[in-house]
Amino acid sequence: MIDVILTLNAGSSSIKFAIYELNGAGDLELEAHGLLEGMGGNHPHLVVEEEHVGVIFDRGKIGIAGDGSKSVAVLLRRLLAEHRLIAVGHRVVHGGTRYSGPVVVDDAVHRELEALVPLAPLHQPHNLAPMAWISHAYPHVPQVACFDTAFHREHPPLFDYLPLPRALHDEGVRRYGFHGLSYEYITQRLPEVAPEIAGKRVVIAHLGSGASMCATNEGKSVDCTLSFTGLGGLPMGTRCGELDPAVLFYLFQEKGLGVAEVERLLYTESGLKGLSGISNDLRDLEASSDPNAKIAIEVFVQRIAYALGGLASTLGGLDGVVFTAGIGEHSKHVRAEVLRRSAWLGFSLDEARNEAGGPRLTKDDSPAHAYVIPTNEELMIGLHTLALARELAPS
Numbered sequence: 001m002i003d004v005i006l007t008l009n010a011g012s013s014s015i016k017f018a019i020y021e022l023n024g025a026g027d028l029e030l031e032a033h034g035l036l037e038g039m040g041g042n043h044p045h046l047v048v049e050e051e052h053v054g055v056i057f058d059r060g061k062i063g064i065a066g067d068g069s070k071s072v073a074v075l076l077r078r079l080l081a082e083h084r085l086i087a088v089g090h091r092v093v094h095g096g097t098r099y100s101g102p103v104v105v106d107d108a109v110h111r112e113l114e115a116l117v118p119l120a121p122l123h124q125p126h127n128l129a130p131m132a133w134i135s136h137a138y139p140h141v142p143q144v145a146c147f148d149t150a151f152h153r154e155h156p157p158l159f160d161y162l163p164l165p166r167a168l169h170d171e172g173v174r175r176y177g178f179h180g181l182s183y184e185y186i187t188q189r190l191p192e193v194a195p196e197i198a199g200k201r202v203v204i205a206h207l208g209s210g211a212s213m214c215a216t217n218e219g220k221s222v223d224c225t226l227s228f229t230g231l232g233g234l235p236m237g238t239r240c241g242e243l244d245p246a247v248l249f250y251l252f253q254e255k256g257l258g259v260a261e262v263e264r265l266l267y268t269e270s271g272l273k274g275l276s277g278i279s280n281d282l283r284d285l286e287a288s289s290d291p292n293a294k295i296a297i298e299v300f301v302q303r304i305a306y307a308l309g310g311l312a313s314t315l316g317g318l319d320g321v322v323f324t325a326g327i328g329e330h331s332k333h334v335r336a337e338v339l340r341r342s343a344w345l346g347f348s349l350d351e352a353r354n355e356a357g358g359p360r361l362t363k364d365d366s367p368a369h370a371y372v373i374p375t376n377e378e379l380m381i382g383l384h385t386l387a388l389a390r391e392l393a394p395s
Contacts, residue, residue: 001084004031005389006076007381008134009091010126018378019079020386022086028382032056032079048075073133088134088143089385091377093123093178093230095147100154102384104392105131105143113145119172120229122267142392144385151180152214152221159223177214177224179206181377186322187219193359194371197320203311205304206375207334208325209237209280213304215311223314225307231266234303237280240270241303272296282327282334301334305341318345320369323361329374335361339370 002021005028009016014037020028034048049055089102094116103109110131117124131143160174183204190198198219205213211234212226225233235241243266251257257265273280275296278288282300285293312318321342323335332354339349339361346367354361358372 001082003086004080004083005087005089005382005385006080006085007089007091007378007385008130009378009381010130011123015130016378017076018382019083020379020382021083022386028379028386030379033378034075046075048079073137077137085138085141087385087389088138088141089381090127090131090143090145091148091181091381092127092145093148094120094176095145095149095153096172096176097153097174099145099147099150101150102144102146102388104388105145109145119176123230142389144381144388146181146381146384148178148180149176151184152177152224155221155223162228173228175224175227177212177221178226178230179210179212179214179224180221181380182206182324182375183214183216183221185376185380186324186373187216189373190219190322193373194320194322194369197369197371200319201312201315201317202320202322203308203315203318204322204324205308205328205338206325207234207304207323207328207331210239211236211241211325211327213307213311215314217315223311225311234307235275235300236271237282238268238271238273240266240274272300275299282331286331286333297334301337301341304334304338308338308342309345312345318368320371321347322371322373323358324373324375329357329372332357335370335372 004022005020007018007020014035016033016035018033019031021031023029030051032048032050034046036044036046047055090105092113094113096112096116096119098112105113110128113124113128134141134143155177161169162174164173183206186204187202190202200217202216203213204216210230212224213234214224215222227233231239231241232243233241248262251262251265271280272282272285276285276288276290276293278290278293278296279285282297285297308318308321323329327334336349336351336354339347339354343349347370348363348366349370350361350363350366361370361372362368
């Protein structure tokens with residue numbers, strides 16, 4: 001039987017998974033990956049693709065019970081039937097101040113991660129939910145939690161602070177940073193794809209439905225636009241991003257909204273969706289002639305350029321920027337506009353390279369370099385999981 005690693009990325013409305021084989025050299029090779037999306041809605045959709053084969057399962061309106069985990073569990077049992085599962089890796093949004101790296105999950109760790117739910121109420125419960133059915137189906141298989149916050153735990157202590165009373169900081173109300181698995185992957189890819197900026201002052205722009213930017217130096221996190229939760233910083237698909245806190249007072253006092261209503265507004269009705277009144281998907285907005293779609297895109301681009309300037313200041317200069325995730329990898333318009341507005345930082349856009357999708361986006365003589373590098377959070381989870389599984393294996 002072939003040894004495999006399973007990775008799971010479970011959210012409130014979707015579950016992504018990947019199965020990696022261990023090849024003869026002991027390295028990971030992708031065998032299959034899948035996505036169940038639309039959970040909780042009227043049009044759930046499950047698609048699975050095998051490497052070198054193509055789509056093997058593509059079905060909408062499937063019968064999904066509960067949080068959808070049963071549907072995925074049944075499918076995974078089928079996919080794993082001829083394999084030996086040696087470990088399961090989970091994306092977990094919040095690791096708090098304690099976890100600066102992946103950890104094998106036992107009962108004590110699980111309790112600690114559940115205690116962090118108030119810091120990530122819309123993400124953490126869904127990240128942890130699959131651990132129960134994996135434990136039931138594969139009771140002797142180790143599970144590993146890989147954290148979105150871990151990459152940022154070694155940033156300078158100054159960047160932990162929010163301008164609030166120190167007692168709140170000591171309770172955990174501080175800046176954490178997220179999307180760390182994506183940033184970690186990109187920093188590891190830089191020596192191969194963009195050696196001239198690897199290890200230097202680089203801002204990574206993770207632009208997708210969730211969006212953030214991270215200032216890195218010597219391959220390590222220095223600062224991140226995301227802070228206490230995944231709600232701040234840049235505007236996102238449905239999330240508001242940076243907001244004057246007094247807006248909350250207005251919503252509570254003048255509009256009479258309750259806490260749950262404001263939470264829903266800021267997390268699911270704002271960002272590109274709220275600005276445009278059309279869609280949270282940038283592709284829909286780029287294809288639309290509605291002036292509100294253009295406004296939403298312009299606000300998004302402006303905030304990215306604004307953040308890029310601020311992060312460059314934090315780094316004391318800038319050697320490069322990397323665009324990644326769905327929008328960063330595919331929207332040539334967003335990339336071009338950000339680089340044009342950031343020409344003062346030394347970016348000289350090469351239109352043809354941007355149209356072609358990179359990987360390099362700037363001219364050869366550009367003082368600062370820009371690249372597109374696809375992210376791979378699943379592989380990062382798989383690598384961390386394999387490393388810990390090997391530590392647990394008997395010698």
